[in-house]
Amino acid sequence: MIVLKNARLRGFLRTALPFLIMPAIILVTALGWRAEHYALVSFVMVLLALLLFLSGFEKRELGTRRMILVSVMTALSVIGRLLPLLKPITALTVLSAMYLGSEAGFLVGALSAVLSNFIMGQGPWTPFQMFAWGIIGFLAGLLAKPMQRSRLLLYCYGAVSGLTYSLLLDVWTVVWTYGEFTLREYWAATLTALPYTVLYAVSNLLFLVIFAKPVGDKLHRIDVKYGL
Amino acid sequence: MRSFAEMNPAAVTVHLLLTACITIFCMEPVLLGISLCAAIAFYLMKNGTAHRSFHLFALGVPALFAVLNPLWNQHGSTVLFVINHRAYTAEALCYGGVTGIRLAAVLYWFRIFSEMTDSEKLFYLFRFLSPRIAMVLSMAIRNLTLYREQMKKIQQSQRALGLYREAHLIDDVRGGARVFSVLLTWALENGIITANSMSARGYGTGRRTSYVTFRWHLRDAVLLGISAILAAVSIRAVAAGAMHWEFYPVCDAPPHGLLWTAGIGAYLLLSLLPLIYEGKEMLTWKRLRSHI
Known part of the structure; x- marks a missing residue:
């Protein structure tokens, strides 16, 4: 079942999310942000993970x-x-x-x-x-x-x-x-x-x-x- | 100007999400107090004094959390008293209180969001992300009421056939399981029939046209713009650390500079926007009625 309509967007998300965006967020957090942003970061990461899964589904x-x-x-x-x-x-x-x-x-x-x-x-x-x-x-x-x-x-x-x-x-x-x-x-x-x-x-x-x-x-x- | 709930759902959602998110990620008692008061005031304005149990839950649980936090949190330097050789500190109580206010405010904002968003608006919102997900969600919502009705029918016919007694516990559970089983078979077959008839009408063969119930007006853009600007100012203040409180070892407020004032002011306006919209509508209505 295809969830996200635009094929190019799906392809982009599938490669960019796990290999670029998520590591970048983790790196920036690890390199010294205050602890209070921890909740924000985890919230955003979970939303991104959901998006990653939704973009992974193909047409059948x-x-x-x-x-x-x-x-x-x-x-x-x-x-x-x-x-x-x-x-x-x-x-x-x-x-x-x-x-x-x-x-x-x-x-x-x-x-x-x-x-x-x-x-x-x-x-x-x-x-x-x-x-x-x-x-x-x-x-x-x-x-x-x-x-x-x-x-x-x-x-x-x-x-x-x-x-x-x-x-x-x-x-x-x-x-x-x-x-x-x-x-x-x-x-x-x-x-x-x-x-x-x-x-x-x-x-x-x-x-x-x-x-x-x-x-x-x-x-x-x-x-x-x-x-x- | 129309009442807040009748504005475009996208604008309303963006406003409420911004308001709630700033509350979630900020630990400044003044800002949290404003957020909580505004949320409660708007909730009371919409619902009157109904839903007492929700108020009890939304205010009681955070209050409990505030009182209990010092019991397992040993930081802080001002010891109030000692229980079981563990210090109960004023700072931990203060931290628990602030966290409790934050929790209560977020509960109220999300409750307001749930009450203002019905299935039609949900469908409209999810269309931006994915029309398929929107379709599945909206069909599932329709199925909820459909299945409740069907379940009632199955129960009645099972009872009429004398297949289970309600007074008997084991019999009742087995009867319930049978009703669910019948419902499942019916639901799956019904789903396939729905799918077939959708395919027969050409679902999924081409671009889907849809009827848009919510249009963009100037007033929606204005609401969106105002919310974005106000939220940007307060997020800027939060990100710059102007709202950053230290709780341990001693409570320490940041200096109340220009950025702090701007952030608080912007947030005050942001959280009061629904009240302003709603209040203006109420005044207009009262005035029109008094003219009759």
Whole structure:
């Protein structure tokens, strides 16, 4: 699925972002800016990373169907996020990535984050959530074949991605509250968030155990029947 | 002049993002205070006294953070008292308070942004970046309400068939799972039908024409220009270090020079812009009504 329309712009972003713009920002920061810009830099870096992913997607056959299915899965996971405590958003993102591909996984994760935050509350954390969920979806798409074969791998991926998501967002919490990243405060933040980290991992695992077969079968059926 | 919410969404978004971003990346209590007061005032003007729980959350959590910060933050030189052999310092309390004000202000600005941006405006904004993403987002928003309706229908028919009882916990969970499963099948098939009918109508074959609901007027350009100039002045002041406070070991304000005054003044105007627009509309309306 093609996301950015202009091919030349896409090509430019794909080479310039990782090899020029992002290293340049890191270098300038490292060479002595005050610590208070740390939050700004990390915010900008995450936005650039999102842009990089969006510019990496190429055109494919049957783009429209895949696109519509992305919007369907996004809406379903947003509905799921409104449940109390347990959120199936990661499970649905991983399953869509397994059967619809990496790009679709990235988009379902990232777009569910934006959309559900319109209900849960937008904030400067939105790009970080988009990035975290997007990456979880993207990696699941890369591991699609082995995960379709081995259920165990899928469950492990779900649990680990719950942990990673929480740890990634703790980095954000520390950078944003203290203006800089220190290991001591990071430990404090992870310890405070420990119940949530465990809850994320457990709920991911739980939803994958419940959803893996029915949702997987349905997505597979759509894939076979309509030939995505 | 029209009310703030009715201006072009792009101009409004740029204004709100600039206002919020300066708040996020600045640690100057005066500027943060201005930001918080302006945001609360605008929010109250739009919503009245509704949403009490949001006020409680947006003010309570930062206040809690301010009080708790000295407990795990040992910097600072003025010890107020000692708990568990750990010093509770005035500087850490001060730092926590300022961070709390910043957090509250940002929460209010983003809430204002969420309330003023509906799906149509979102579509308009994302078109600049990518029409495809805009399409997917806007369809997903429509699907949300569609699926809620469909879920209700499925639930009713399942209950009518006597397939689950709500009083029974395990039965209820299994029933819920079945409803979700039915919804998923229906949603996927429905999505494919939508995709087919879009392709049949020629979606994705050529340049897409679209109906633009929001036009650019002079007043939008004026709003954008004013916001850009005011934000540039305050960003210049922040970047030059005129707003840079030292909290540890002792609280130390920067000298209040010309740049500081200019930055604060510009930010004051910037954050009050929505209130000015909205207030002028309200006055006009009141005056027109009193003439009747």
